[in-house]
Amino acid sequence: MKVEAELLELKLKAPFGIAHGVSYSRQSVVFHLDDGLGEAALAPYYGVTPEAAISYMQSEAVLEVLSGDLSAPEHVLAALPDGPRPAMAAVDMAVHDLFGRALGMPLYRLWGLDPDRAPMSSLTIGLDDEDTIRRKVEEAEGWPILKVKLGSGDPEADVRTVRLVRELFDGGICVDANSAWPVDVAADVIPRLAEYDLMFVEQPIPWKGNVDGWHRLREALPPDMPPLIADESVHVAADIPPLAGAVDGINIKLAKCGGLREARRMIEVARTLGMSVMLGCMVESSVGITAAAHLAPMVDYLDLDGNLLVTNDPYRGARVEKGRLYMPDGPGLGVRPAGDEG
Numbered sequence: 001m002k003v004e005a006e007l008l009e010l011k012l013k014a015p016f017g018i019a020h021g022v023s024y025s026r027q028s029v030v031f032h033l034d035d036g037l038g039e040a041a042l043a044p045y046y047g048v049t050p051e052a053a054i055s056y057m058q059s060e061a062v063l064e065v066l067s068g069d070l071s072a073p074e075h076v077l078a079a080l081p082d083g084p085r086p087a088m089a090a091v092d093m094a095v096h097d098l099f100g101r102a103l104g105m106p107l108y109r110l111w112g113l114d115p116d117r118a119p120m121s122s123l124t125i126g127l128d129d130e131d132t133i134r135r136k137v138e139e140a141e142g143w144p145i146l147k148v149k150l151g152s153g154d155p156e157a158d159v160r161t162v163r164l165v166r167e168l169f170d171g172g173i174c175v176d177a178n179s180a181w182p183v184d185v186a187a188d189v190i191p192r193l194a195e196y197d198l199m200f201v202e203q204p205i206p207w208k209g210n211v212d213g214w215h216r217l218r219e220a221l222p223p224d225m226p227p228l229i230a231d232e233s234v235h236v237a238a239d240i241p242p243l244a245g246a247v248d249g250i251n252i253k254l255a256k257c258g259g260l261r262e263a264r265r266m267i268e269v270a271r272t273l274g275m276s277v278m279l280g281c282m283v284e285s286s287v288g289i290t291a292a293a294h295l296a297p298m299v300d301y302l303d304l305d306g307n308l309l310v311t312n313d314p315y316r317g318a319r320v321e322k323g324r325l326y327m328p329d330g331p332g333l334g335v336r337p338a339g340d341e342g
């Protein structure tokens with residue numbers, strides 16, 4: 001068994017601004033397990049360092065689990081020790097990749113999923129000044145859905161941003177405040193944003209220990225608001241039930257939850273509670289994006305544009321063009337190095 005951790009410095013095409021800060025580049029660690037690949041995308045606001053991710057991947061406890069029978073990934077992954085979620089996700093993806101490769105089939109096929117059933121993906125417009133947002137919306141021509149980042153620090157400016165995008169764009173618009181608004185501000189701003197016909201509002205309020213905040217927000221809002229989607233507030237399946245009745249849906253990301261196995265559990269829990277499911281991503285390479293994309297036919301909303309923001313993605317796999325998802329047909333994840341077109 002060959003194990004390797006590859007640190008990536010992903011350079012962004014343009015500075016990417018969200019309520020947690022502005023990024024010019026992001027780090028990821030790609031985990032190689034023989035021919036299997038997985039990615040730990042390290043969003044700075046979750047505080048996992050490359051060193052912590054690599055030390056998990058190379059720990060004796062993890063290596064011992066991986067020396068088991070990988071033809072039954074469900075059991076192998078259930079035995080993985082707890083650790084930083086992005087690193088667990090990388091290990092989970094690589095095990096799934098090897099499993100699919102051994103059986104000669106793409107994961108979505110092994111799961112009985114039809115990639116043509118995937119919803120259209122949104123394109124993200126980061127926090128920016130008015131002229132830049134105007135230009136980015138114009139460049140997004142042909143995309144069916146835009147996800148607009150809010151939480152600039154000035155709720156009035158956030159409302160103006162949504163009004164501007166709605167003036168320029170006929171398609172679906174969703175917004176993501178990345179935890180920026182206190183509950184009373186969110187309760188005031190969301191009904192005003194609702195006038196611009198939004199698909200949903202993602203993570204309006206602070207996430208840490210804030211189950212109560214979601215329930216207060218729901219009580220404060222009038223009926224018939226756009227659906228509320230929890231992102232930072234929901235990392236793993238156990239986070240979902242306390243939010244029943246307060247949120248309408250959840251945003252699943254492999255780097256948050258620890259991989260495909262936990263993501264599938266989350267989809268089941270959310271469905272059981274009548275919630276909608278969004279599949280999102282971090283800024284990451286085609287390894288992490290492609291792994292997530294195998295689940296796309298199971299969800300309602302797709303936000304898998306993270307690799308499109310990167311100039312030096314060393315891998316190729318799933319790609320989103322004007323919102324439509326195209327899956328590779330190779331076995332396992334179907335990811336290959338850039339430049340290897342075979």
Ligand SMILES: [Mg+2]
Nearest residue numbers: 176202203231
């Ligand atoms: Mg989000």
